[in-house]
Amino acid sequence: MGALVAYFVLIFIEQEEFSIIVDLMFSTEAEDFVNLHSLILIISMMIIVQISNEAGLFQFIAIYLIKLSKAKPIKLMIILCCVTVLISAILNNILTVIILIPLTITISRILNTNPTPYILTQAILVNIGGTLFSISSIPNILITTYAKISFLEFLVNVGILSTIVFLFTLVFFILLYRKHLTIPEVGSNVLKEYNVWNVVQSKRLLYLSMVGLLSLFIFFILIPSTLLSPDIIALTIGIILIILSRLDPKEIISKIDIELILYLIGVFIIAGALQLLGVLNIIGDFISNVGGGDTYLLLILVLWISAFLSSSIDNIPITKVLIPVIADIDISGISSDIIKKQLYYSLSIGANWGDNLTPLGDNILVVNIAEQNKRPMSIKQFLKLGFITTIYQLMIITIYFTLVFKLIIGLFLIFSIILSIITIIFIIKLGPKKIQIFIIKLVSSIRNYIIR
Amino acid sequence: MVFKSIERIKVALPEITDIIMFYNNGIIFQTTFKQEINIPKLGEHMAESLNQLRKVYEICNFESKDYIKLIFETEDISVIILKLGEDSNIALFFKNEDSKELKIRSIQRYLTKIEELIDMDAKELILQDIISEENEIKELKKTLDLKKKELENIKVDFEKNLNIESKDDLKISYDKACESLEKECNHLDQEITNRKKRIDILKNKIEEQP
Numbered sequence: 066m067g068a069l070v071a072y073f074v075l076i077f078i079e080q081e082e083f084s085i086i087v088d089l090m091f092s093t094e095a096e097d098f099v100n101l102h103s104l105i106l107i108i109s110m111m112i113i114v115q116i117s118n119e120a121g122l123f124q125f126i127a128i129y130l131i132k133l134s135k136a137k138p139i140k141l142m143i144i145l146c147c148v149t150v151l152i153s154a155i156l157n158n159i160l161t162v163i164i165l166i167p168l169t170i171t172i173s174r175i176l177n178t179n180p181t182p183y184i185l186t187q188a189i190l191v192n193i194g195g196t197l198f199s200i201s202s203i204p205n206i207l208i209t210t211y212a213k214i215s216f217l218e219f220l221v222n223v224g225i226l227s228t229i230v231f232l233f234t235l236v237f238f239i240l241l242y243r244k245h246l247t248i249p250e251v252g253s254n255v256l257k258e259y260n261v262w263n264v265v266q267s268k269r270l271l272y273l274s275m276v277g278l279l280s281l282f283i284f285f286i287l288i289p290s291t292l293l294s295p296d297i298i299a300l301t302i303g304i305i306l307i308i309l310s311r312l313d314p315k316e317i318i319s320k321i322d323i324e325l326i327l328y329l330i331g332v333f334i335i336a337g338a339l340q341l342l343g344v345l346n347i348i349g350d351f352i353s354n355v356g357g358g359d360t361y362l363l364l365i366l367v368l369w370i371s372a373f374l375s376s377s378i379d380n381i382p383i384t385k386v387l388i389p390v391i392a393d394i395d396i397s398g399i400s401s402d403i404i405k406k407q408l409y410y411s412l413s414i415g416a417n418w419g420d421n422l423t424p425l426g427d428n429i430l431v432v433n434i435a436e437q438n439k440r441p442m443s444i445k446q447f448l449k450l451g452f453i454t455t456i457y458q459l460m461i462i463t464i465y466f467t468l469v470f471k472l473i474i475g476l477f478l479i480f481s482i483i484l485s486i487i488t489i490i491f492i493i494k495l496g497p498k499k500i501q502i503f504i505i506k507l508v509s510s511i512r513n514y515i516i517r
Numbered sequence: 518m519v520f521k522s523i524e525r526i527k528v529a530l531p532e533i534t535d536i537i538m539f540y541n542n543g544i545i546f547q548t549t550f551k552q553e554i555n556i557p558k559l560g561e562h563m564a565e566s567l568n569q570l571r572k573v574y575e576i577c578n579f580e581s582k583d584y585i586k587l588i589f590e591t592e593d594i595s596v597i598i599l600k601l602g603e604d605s606n607i608a609l610f611f612k613n614e615d616s617k618e619l620k621i622r623s624i625q626r627y628l629t630k631i632e633e634l635i636d637m638d639a640k641e642l643i644l645q646d647i648i649s650e651e652n653e654i655k656e657l658k659k660t661l662d663l664k665k666k667e668l669e670n671i672k673v674d675f676e677k678n679l680n681i682e683s684k685d686d687l688k689i690s691y692d693k694a695c696e697s698l699e700k701e702c703n704h705l706d707q708e709i710t711n712r713k714k715r716i717d718i719l720k721n722k723i724e725e726q727p
Contacts, residue, residue, distance in 0.1 A: 121557050171540050171544050174602075174605070174635065177641070179645070255519060255634045262552055263557070265557065266558065437542075438604065439604055440639070506704075
C-alpha cells in the first residue's frame with residue numbers, strides 16, 4: 066500500500082518517469098545496484114538455510130549440545146542461550162524460534178521442568194544472534210551491502226561486541242532465574258536416551274549442509290567483495306547445494322519467502338521515494354544538528370533512536386530509511402568514512418535489539434508456539450523481561466561508546482558501577498543488619514517483579 | 518529406562534515389529550526404525566495425521582476430548598497410535614499374523630512408565646510450583662517463630678531489668694528493638710499470606726486443566 070502511494074506521488078505529483086520505480090526497486094548502476102545485491106543475498110541465504118533445515122542441521126546441533134548439559138539446570142540454561150545465539154546468527158529470528166521453542170518445550174517435558182525461563186531468555190537472545198554476522202539479519206544485509214562493509218569488518222566491529230553483550234546478558238539471566246531452575250534427577254537419565262540422530266533426515270545431507278555453511282563463511286572472510294560480491298558467493302553455494310543435495314529444487318524454491326521479498330521491494334520503493342522527495346535529508350540534517358557534529362552524540366542518538374523506532378515498527382523499513390539518513394549526515398574530516406561506518410554499526414545494533422522493547426513481532430509468535438505446545442505464558446512476562454534486558458544491553462553499548470569516544474567519562478562510569486557493586490556486596494556481607502535485610506528484600510522484590 | 522520399557526513391550530507382544538514415540542509437534546523421542554529411513558519426516562507425518570483427524574472432529578462439531586487411539590489396518594501391517602501423555606504418543610507397528618488382535622492391556626504398565634518418563638503434563642508442573650511455594654511458607658513460618666521468640670525474650674529481659682537505674686535508656690532501646698522485630702514479623706506474615714494466595718491461584722489453575 067505504501068509503495069503504491071509512493072508510485073502515485075512520484076508519477077503524478079512529481080512527474081517522474083516510470084523507470085524511476087524500477088530504479089528504486091533494484092537501484093541504479095551509479096548506486097552499484099545495492100538493492101538488487103541485497104535481494105540476491107537474501108534469496109541465496111534462504112536457499113542455503115532451507116537445505117540445512119531440511120537436513121536437520123540446526124536441530125541436530127541444538128540437541129547434541131543440550132545433551133552435553135547432562136540436565137544440570139544452569140549448564141542447560143547456558144547451552145540453550147548459546148545455541149539460540151548461534152542458530153539465530155545463521156537463521157532469521159522467526160525461523161529460529163519456530164525451530165527452537167518446540168524443541169525446548171519437548172526437552173522440558175523429558176526433564177520434568179518448567180520451560181518458561183528458558184523460552185523467555187531464548188526469545189530475547191535471538192536478537193543478539195542477529196548482530197553476530199553481516200548475514201545474520203535483513204537489516205545487516207541492507208546496511209553492509211549499502212555501506213560496503215565486509216563480513217570480517219562487521220564481525221570484528223559488531224560481532225565481537227555482540228558476543229560480549231551476550232555474555233553480560235547471560236550472567237543477568239542466570240542471576241535472575243537461578244532459584245527457579247531445577248531439574249529432577251530422573252530427567253538426566255531419560256535425556257541420555259534421546260537419540261540425536263532422530264532429527265536428521267540423512268547423514269549425507271547433514272554433512273553436506275555443514276560443509277556448505279562452513280565454506281560460505283570461509284569464502285566470505287577470504288574473498289574480497291571487490292573480487293566477488295557476497296550475494297554471488299552465497300548464490301553459488303546455494304545452487305551447488307541444491308544440485309548435490311538431490312532434493313527437489315522445486316520444493317526448495319517453493320519454500321522461499323516470496324511475501325518477504327515483495328515486502329522488501331515495497332520498502333525499497335517507499336524509502337527511495339522519501340529520499341527523492343528530500344524527507345530523509347531533513348531527518349539527516351535534524352540528527353546532524355542535534356548531534357552538533359559530535360561523533361559520540363551522533364552514535365548514541367542513532368543507537369537509541371533506531372532501537373525505539375524498531376520496537377514499534379518493523380526493523381526492516383526503519384533500517385532502509387535510516388541508511389540514507391546516515392549517509393546524509395554531514396561529517397567532515399579525514400576519518401569521516403570510519404565514523405560513518407561506526408554509525409552504521411550503531412544502526413545495526415539499535416535496529417536489531419530494539420525489537421525486544423515491545424512484545425511484538427517474533428515474541429508474539431513465541432507466545433503462540435508455547436500455547437500450541439500446551440505451555441502457555443503471558444505477554445506481560447515478555448514485556449517486562451524484554452524491556453529491561455534491552456535497556457540493559459543498550460546501556461552496555463552506550464558505556465562502550467563512552468569509553469571509546471570519551472575515555473575519562475567512560476572510565477568514571479565503569480569505576481562508579483564497579484564501586485557500587487562492591488559496596489552493595491560489602492553491605493550485604495558485613496553491613497548493619499537492617500540495611501542488609503533492606504538490600505536483600507529490594508533485590509528479591511525486583512527479581513520477583515521481573516520474572517512473575 | 519525408556520529402552521527397557523520398549524524391550525518389555527516387544528517381549529510381551531512379539532508381533533510388534535516397530536515402535537515410534539513421538540510428540541504432537543512431530544519430534545521423535547525414540548524409534549526402533551533404522552536410521553536409513555527419513556525419521557524426522559516420519560514424525561512430522563505421524564503428528565500431522567493426528568492433527569488432520571482433530572480437524573475432522575472440529576468440522577463435524579464433535580466435542581472431542583483427547584483421543585485415545587488411532588488404528589490404521591492394512592492386509593500385512595497395521596499401526597496403532599496410542600496417546601501417552603499430555604503431548605506424547607506411541608505408534609506400534611505390527612504384522613497381521615493369524616488375524617490376532619493386539620492386546621494393548623498387557624503392555625499398559627510399560628506405556629504408563631514411558632509416559633511418566635518422557636512427558637510431564639501441565640498439572641504436574643503446577644503441582645511442582647505448589648510444592649515449592651509450600652516449602653517457602655514452611656521456611657517463612659520457621660523464621661517467624663524465631664522472631665516471635667526473640668521478641669518474647671526481649672520482653673522478659675526488659676521486665677527483669679525494670680529495677681535498674683538506667684531504666685529510661687533501656688526503655689528506649691527496648692522500644693526500638695520491639696518495633697523493628699514487630700515490623701519484621703508483620704512483613705513475614707504478609708509474605709506468608711501472599712504465598713498462600715498464590716497457592717490458591719495455582720490450585721484453581723489445576724482445576725481449570727482438562
